[in-house]
Amino acid sequence: MDSTRDTNGHGTHASSTVNWNYVKNGVSFFGYATGTIRGMAPCAKVAMYKVLWDKRRYSLSSDVLAGLDEAMTDGVDVVSISMGVDDQVPLYEDLIAIASFAAMEKSVLVSSSAGNQGNLGILHNGIPCVLAVAAGTVDHSFAGIVSLGNGKSITGWTLFRASALVQDFPLIYNKSSSAYNSSQLLSEASDGIIICDNTSSLFAQIWIVTLSRVRGEIFISDEPELGSMPCPGVVISSGDAPALIEYATSSKNATATIKFQQTILGTKPAPAIAYDTSRVQMLLQLQFAIASEISIACTHASGVAALLKGAHPEWTAAAIRSALMTTANPLDNTMKPIRDKGEENLSFASPFATGAGQIDPNQALDPGLVYDAAPAPQDYVYLLCAMNFSQKQILTITRSNSYSCSNPSSDLNYPSFIALYNPNVTKTTTLVFGNTYEKQSFTVTISYSSNKKGKVSFGELVWVEENGKHKVRSPVMVSPVVSF
DSSP: OSSSSOOOSSHHHHHHHOOOOEEEEOOOEEEEEEEEESSSSTOOOOOOOOOOOOOTTTTOOEEEHHHHHHHHTOOOSSEEEEEOOOOOOOGGOHHHHHHHHHHHTOEEEEEEEESOOOBOOOOOOOOOTEEEEEEEOSSHHHHHEEETTTSSSEEEEEOOSSSEEEEEEEEEOGGGOOOOOOOOHHHOSSSSSEEESSSSSSHHHHHHHSSOSSSEEEEOOOSSSSSOOOEEEHHHHHTTHHHHHHHHHHOOOEEEEEEEEEEEESSSSOOOEEESSSBEEEEEEEESSSSOOHHHHHHHHHHHHHHHHHHTOOHHHHHHHHHHTTTTTOOTTTTSOEEEESGGGOOOOOOOBTTTHHHHHOTTOOOOOOOOOTTHHHHHHHHHHHTTOOHHHHHHHHHHHHOOOOOOOOOOOSSEEEOOOOOOOOOOOOOOOTTTTTOOOOOOOOOOOOOTOOOOOOOOOOEOTTTSSSSEEEEEEEEEOOOO
């Protein structure tokens, strides 16, 4: 539809996350997470620009560039763009990179989604002057409670969108047909609540069962939670399965009841990196609601950036990004490093996934010190020059002949560090500031030895104020050069 209307709801969903006004009491996601809802910055003003069209998705880069240029002309302070180029292209062919450079020239922060490829190295918008945002989970669990006829209960996850109560139905487990991965097996199932073994893809099982008329389902799986449950089912872990199966097979008249629309608060560990978020150098991880959707994680960060700009109108885009990153928390609610739901056994995530950590809006209001880029445009141009781009390629990004390559340098004043290739460096130094907004410089030297196995090492650089009020943290990684 060649209209300014939002034809699929993505833009409306994203923009409302930024500045939706308060709606108090009784708001829920089909009965889950009942409470008050609001956007990140309810008093912010939002301008929406439609740059994608159903019939020519990404086919006209000029649409995207024109939309972002118009936003600059209109005087926006923050740009939130939950999209990216699917192919891995150099910066001078990346429409988001070209547009974000123009935004940076006017000190407009560009916040963008890091992508939902779920793989290391497949990153959208890994652009120096952009705040790249990844997605994480919340400390809520959206659950269904299975109550067995013997008085025991098991809690599993579900998002079945109805206030149904599957009550006192026969509990059925048949080892020979428990895969329930075909319509034939389901047609032979007895009437009641069936137990589905972990024998195939959870998504495939749910899809096939949804097409049947089974009264209720209990799936056994340790796969990451899905964003929906279209059938009256609940997913329990493999650890809870033996007690369920033992009761179903040992009791002649085994029964069960499933109660949906349960919300459990304070679940641990949280946050964790969403399994489908892209993973590569220095992403900013964010906790958000209901579904692990990277697009909406981005708009959460955009809303926080708007709040910071309102509190500190004199801050540059680089200063806002720095404040968000250096005050981000790398720990979860168990005070251990954030975990990765994309890894087996929910192992600890590396900075390739967490980036700086989970943002902390209140801490970002008063970060202590910031890594600013000034004069900003020229600093970024020096970085482009150090990447061995031709003058024509750099001109494609800058769209101006006013910049020079007189001092090519990869030493961008940025709140994270990477050295291409295994040190353990510990050194204490002091920066003395006499006035607010005073600038100081320092040098980080990393000594390393080559590692034939391609080991990647991680660490951090932390500035601590003498009175302990501020801690300014930057992730550090040492990595071999890798080609994707």
